[in-house]
Amino acid sequence: MKLLTLNFLTCAIKSCKSSPASFPLHPRDATLEIIESDLNLAFLRNILPRLMWSELCTITRELGLPALPETVPTGEDMVEKKEGEEEVASQTAKDLHRVLLETGIREGGLVCGNCGHEYKVLEGVGNFLLPGHLV
Amino acid sequence: MLPTPSTSHVNFDRVYEPAEDSYLLLDTLSAPSETGFLRQRFNALSRLDHTNSSPPLVLEVGVGSGVVLAFIAANAESIFGRHDVLTLGTDINSFACRAASQTVQSAVQESHSHSIALDIVNGDLASCVRPHTVDVFVFNPPYVPAELPDFAQHAAFSTLSKSDSSTTFEQDSYLLELSYAGGVDGMEVTNRMLGQIPHILGPSRGVAYVLLCAQNKPEEVKMNIRLWGPEWRAETVGSSGKLAGWEKLQIVRIWSEVSS
Numbered sequence A: 001m002k003l004l005t006l007n008f009l010t011c012a013i014k015s016c017k018s019s020p021a022s023f024p025l026h027p028r029d030a031t032l033e034i035i036e037s038d039l040n041l042a043f044l045r046n047i048l049p050r051l052m053w054s055e056l057c058t059i060t061r062e063l064g065l066p067a068l069p070e071t072v073p074t075g076e077d078m079v080e081k082k083e084g085e086e087e088v089a090s091q092t093a094k095d096l097h098r099v100l101l102e103t104g105i106r107e108g109g110l111v112c113g114n115c116g117h118e119y120k121v122l123e124g125v126g127n128f129l130l131p132g133h134l135v
Numbered sequence B: 001m002l003p004t005p006s007t008s009h010v011n012f013d014r015v016y017e018p019a020e021d022s023y024l025l026l027d028t029l030s031a032p033s034e035t036g037f038l039r040q041r042f043n044a045l046s047r048l049d050h051t052n053s054s055p056p057l058v059l060e061v062g063v064g065s066g067v068v069l070a071f072i073a074a075n076a077e078s079i080f081g082r083h084d085v086l087t088l089g090t091d092i093n094s095f096a097c098r099a100a101s102q103t104v105q106s107a108v109q110e111s112h113s114h115s116i117a118l119d120i121v122n123g124d125l126a127s128c129v130r131p132h133t134v135d136v137f138v139f140n141p142p143y144v145p146a147e148l149p150d151f152a153q154h155a156a157f158s159t160l161s162k163s164d165s166s167t168t169f170e171q172d173s174y175l176l177e178l179s180y181a182g183g184v185d186g187m188e189v190t191n192r193m194l195g196q197i198p199h200i201l202g203p204s205r206g207v208a209y210v211l212l213c214a215q216n217k218p219e220e221v222k223m224n225i226r227l228w229g230p231e232w233r234a235e236t237v238g239s240s241g242k243l244a245g246w247e248k249l250q251i252v253r254i255w256s257e258v259s260s
């Protein structure tokens, strides 16, 4: 499960939605995997305003990954200017691509900070079904 | 005609096989009238406030084989006129999640699309999706008026047991029932999903596509959606097959028109 996916997920329990603590879900005992993919510079630049940056920093810290910049990078930070050449991805862009799209949770748990419920990730697939859904 | 993604790797004994309803979604989403609407709504340059410049998130609930989400991801440039579309899916059937994930990834690779395929997660409708993050929502629901399956069996039936390498006939029957049985009027699951739509759609540009069959009483469904508030719209934007003068299947587009 890609870390960028976590930017769009929250606790599935209805009463948790109104609580800020239900986002982000906190990784627990996670085994990570790296699946390499092509870097899409336009995408990285455009996605910045959609990222919940401080929550993303929390997740990477909890996973023991290298620290992200404290504040969200700008579109210009994504590009390394080279005179007369095509735009080249900066190190910041490469790092962000690595974290958001190449780093995934293979096995482990995702815990709601509000109710404490732990959702399991098995073989990269997150299970957000609740016993209550199934009655 | 845009190419239909391959689902040859999917085991259709336990995952819904693409059918007329799936193809109606593909045809509708790629029809000039719909791509025109979507391109305008998601054109990064059309709004001065640039709220449109961020990549649209497409969520499909109940992905099944993944053919619809894969089609959107692979053809995002034709449909949205953008190179940065994000896709996310959910399904209650964990076998479908794995199969669909492969369908989407293969389609993106083969089409050399620039779409970013996020995960297919195992969940109930969109209950795990962060509120107001979805730009395009797609749902091909279990719409057949038939008794809902016995969910008490879900935990046992949704995964392979340790000793077995394959699913049983009962297990497969249950998993397929999940994909088509919609309870009273075929609307029990759809009504739950419609209840979530205003909470998951993004405020300014969110749009939903929901498939209905004639027995779902589509005119009533659309009227009820318009009662959500004066800004809400619900219109039929695609249909197939006639049944006693009525469209057998139709796609309803649901969106809000915020006055600017």
Ligand SMILES: [Zn+2]
Pocket (backbone or CB within 6 Å): A011, A012, A013, A016, A022, A112, A113, A114, A115, A116, A117
């Ligand atoms: Zn919770």
